[in-house]
Amino acid sequence: IAVSSPRGLVVPILRDVGQMNLADIEKKIAEFGVKAREGKLSIEELTGGTFSISNGGVFGSMLSTPIINPPQSAILGIHATKDRAVVENGQVVVRPINYLALSYDHRIIDGREAVLGLVAMKDALEDPSRLLLDL
DSSP states (O other): OOEEETTEEEOOOOOOGGGOOHHHHHHHHHHHHHHHHTTOOOHHHHSOOSEEEEEGGGGTOOOOOOOOOTTOSEEEEEEEEEEEEEEETTEEEEEEEEEEEEEEOTTTSOHHHHHHHHHHHHHHHHSTHHHHTTO
16 A cells, blocks of 8 residues: 655555455554654565555546556556546436556556456445445
């Protein structure tokens, strides 16, 4: 998780995420945020990652191209949710829109799999009850 600190962005590593629920992940991210702002992240907490998530949306970013943090294989950039005009059933309506940007090492990750992963994330974000209810 990319976390803003007085010295710039740092990327502490969430370990064993597969065994965590959403509340556990949120709690750990908040803990990393406090430690980053206080300059108390250890080297162990900053090494060993494989995939990063960066939330530029907290700064109002609508879209960016996140850069992979070597030796990791990919980074997902999440951006601000804003109301935008979209066409549904031939009508222009206002809907909340959020852009995700995935940068990945094509030597490690197949493009098809990366896109399918983004589609799965889109589906989860469009139906958050599945995430919130841990389904």
